Amino acid sequence: MLFVLIAHDLLFSQDNKLGVHTNYNQQTLYPEVYYKLNTTDSLQITSLKFYISNLELINGTKTVWEDKVKYHLIDAFDKKTLLLQIPPNISFTKIKFQLGIDSLTNVSGAMGGDLDPTKGMFWTWQSGYINFKLEGNSNLCKTRHNEFQFHLGGYQKPFNCLQTVFIPMKSSSNIILHIDVAKFIEQLSLSQVNHIMSPSREAVDLAEKITKIFSVSYE
Amino acid sequence: MSKKWAALVISCLALCAFKIATQQLFEVPPNWPKPIYDFKKNPLTKQKVELGRELFYDPILSKNNLISCASCHSPYTAFTHVDHDLSHGIDDRIGTRNSPALMNLAWHNLFMWDGAINHLDMQALAPISHPDEMGDKIESVVLKLQHSKKYVHLFLKAYGDTVITGEHTLKAISQFMLTLVSANSKYDSVMRKQTHFTEQENKGYQLFKQHCSSCHTEPLFTHTGFENNGLPIDMTLNDLGRMRITKNPLDSFKFKVPTLRNIEFSFPYMHDGRFKKISEVLKHYTTGLVHGKNLAKQLRQPIVLSSNDKVDLTAFLLTLTDKTFLFNPKHTFPKN
Numbered sequence: 001m002l003f004v005l006i007a008h009d010l011l012f013s014q015d016n017k018l019g020v021h022t023n024y025n026q027q028t029l030y031p032e033v034y035y036k037l038n039t040t041d042s043l044q045i046t047s048l049k050f051y052i053s054n055l056e057l058i059n060g061t062k063t064v065w066e067d068k069v070k071y072h073l074i075d076a077f078d079k080k081t082l083l084l085q086i087p088p089n090i091s092f093t094k095i096k097f098q099l100g101i102d103s104l105t106n107v108s109g110a111m112g113g114d115l116d117p118t119k120g121m122f123w124t125w126q127s128g129y130i131n132f133k134l135e136g137n138s139n140l141c142k143t144r145h146n147e148f149q150f151h152l153g154g155y156q157k158p159f160n161c162l163q164t165v166f167i168p169m170k171s172s173s174n175i176i177l178h179i180d181v182a183k184f185i186e187q188l189s190l191s192q193v194n195h196i197m198s199p200s201r202e203a204v205d206l207a208e209k210i211t212k213i214f215s216v217s218y219e
Numbered sequence: 220m221s222k223k224w225a226a227l228v229i230s231c232l233a234l235c236a237f238k239i240a241t242q243q244l245f246e247v248p249p250n251w252p253k254p255i256y257d258f259k260k261n262p263l264t265k266q267k268v269e270l271g272r273e274l275f276y277d278p279i280l281s282k283n284n285l286i287s288c289a290s291c292h293s294p295y296t297a298f299t300h301v302d303h304d305l306s307h308g309i310d311d312r313i314g315t316r317n318s319p320a321l322m323n324l325a326w327h328n329l330f331m332w333d334g335a336i337n338h339l340d341m342q343a344l345a346p347i348s349h350p351d352e353m354g355d356k357i358e359s360v361v362l363k364l365q366h367s368k369k370y371v372h373l374f375l376k377a378y379g380d381t382v383i384t385g386e387h388t389l390k391a392i393s394q395f396m397l398t399l400v401s402a403n404s405k406y407d408s409v410m411r412k413q414t415h416f417t418e419q420e421n422k423g424y425q426l427f428k429q430h431c432s433s434c435h436t437e438p439l440f441t442h443t444g445f446e447n448n449g450l451p452i453d454m455t456l457n458d459l460g461r462m463r464i465t466k467n468p469l470d471s472f473k474f475k476v477p478t479l480r481n482i483e484f485s486f487p488y489m490h491d492g493r494f495k496k497i498s499e500v501l502k503h504y505t506t507g508l509v510h511g512k513n514l515a516k517q518l519r520q521p522i523v524l525s526s527n528d529k530v531d532l533t534a535f536l537l538t539l540t541d542k543t544f545l546f547n548p549k550h551t552f553p554k555n
Contacts, residue, residue, distance in 0.1 A: 116385045
């Protein structure tokens with residue numbers, strides 16, 4: 001009887017969630033912390049925002065669930081954006097999502113919710129969503145206030161920045177999706193590459209690098 | 220049974236009333252193409268158009284609360300900025316281009332001289348955010364509106380919601396801009412067979428069709444695309460035009476072909492406002508072209524116009540003046 005109850009609880013637990021953890025070197029990312037790059041250099045992250053869109057759960061090769069909420073703006077420093085709902089009682093072996101906003105949505109005019117231009121993720125001088133925004137400062141950047149700014153976006157060929165991310169799963173519940181900024185920074189030469197703010201080849205290349213800094217763990 | 224009929228009649232009447240109300244806000248002129256703007260995503264209502272009109276004329280959209288959309292887009296001059304080659308914004312800062320005339324915007328898919336903006340809804344973001352124009356941010360504009368009793372009331376009337384969003388703000392501005400339709404010039408009356416061109420205007424129309432209409436295509440008087448029209452490069456601006464957006468060298472020095480409707484009132488001309496008079500424009504196209512690599516193919520053969528031809532062509536261009544548009548009280552500063 002007890003076994004049945006526990007099994008029932010496991011099967012029908014209503015709060016299956018997908019948590020998003022934003023990290024620096026496997027530690028939770030905080031805005032006021034300086035992270036060491038080596039013995040002399042360090043950096044601070046002041047903003048990390050990106051879109052997770054068209055989230056799908058896949059079992060083998062078959063899509064078993066599609067998120068009805070198409071666009072989620074993840075903001076590392078806004079806790080309420082760091083939890084996505086996925087259904088309980090569903091088996092899957094992979095998650096799939098897009099990093100950014102698809103081209104059709106980019107040309108469809110003003111929209112609300114996470115797509116509202118007041119969220120600061122829509123370029124004003126040239127229409128288009130910023131798919132991924134990372135800002136901060138480092139003594140390595142010989143720029144004004146030692147700032148670096150990566151605003152990766154662009155929906156038009158040949159600079160379509162949208163990326164698709166697949167992540168294999170070992171379990172179907174209580175998943176934590178990690179994004180580790182250190183893994184991105186390590187792939188750059190921050191002293192040389194520190195301002196990418198328009199659709200370009202560089203933006204597409206960096207967006208591809210971002211797809212490789214996601215990983216999962218299970219609670 | 221009679222009740223059912225009554226209900227049917229009432230709903231028919233309501234539908235007709237709705238149709239009439241919408242028609243008054245926006246109508247596709249006879250024989251015009253289908254608009255590009257998707258009205259289904261932003262259906263016009265009287266309250267939303269009125270809200271958009273209030274926003275259009277309100278300097279609250281700028282950082283110092285002194286510059287409104289109308290500062291550079293005045294209704295009496297076809298919604299452009301007269302007397303300035305380059306338009307100026309807050310703190311008398313000068314931009315790099317002449318503000319475009321605003322009309323018939325539902326038929327355009329790209330905006331600005333370089334097509335930087337991909338949807339009418341998103342257009343207002345550019346001047347609001349540009350440091351030389353209104354110098355603000357949509358986030359802070361929305362916050363200012365949220366603190367204004369007047370706007371909370373107007374948004375409630377328009378959207379049934381006191382929460383003001385960027386989406387609703389931008390869509391309301393679109394609604395007003397969509398109502399700025401100019402299709403009632405003498406040219407339009409002639410096309411509708413309600414009147415006739417003078418002999419001179421008619422000669423001018425024939426010259427227009429021969430030399431100009433491949434880019435300034437009827438009935439919008441623009442094909443809405445981008446062309447290099449052979450202007451000598453202004454070294455003080457070095458404006459690359461469309462190439463700034465596409466990064467494609469084939470687009471260098473291409474600018475959006477402007478409409479010629481209301482050209483009498485929309486001076487100065489060209490993206491940098493370099494020509495004050497129509498005669499200067501005609502001089503450019505006949506004897507002033509720089510034959511660069513990507514000069515518009517329509518301009519590769521010389522355009523030869525006698526001085527009489529130029530007078531005739533100008534007479535035709537003046538038939539594109541639409542006084543019912545320029546002096547439409549529904550377009551002007553809202554009086555409460």
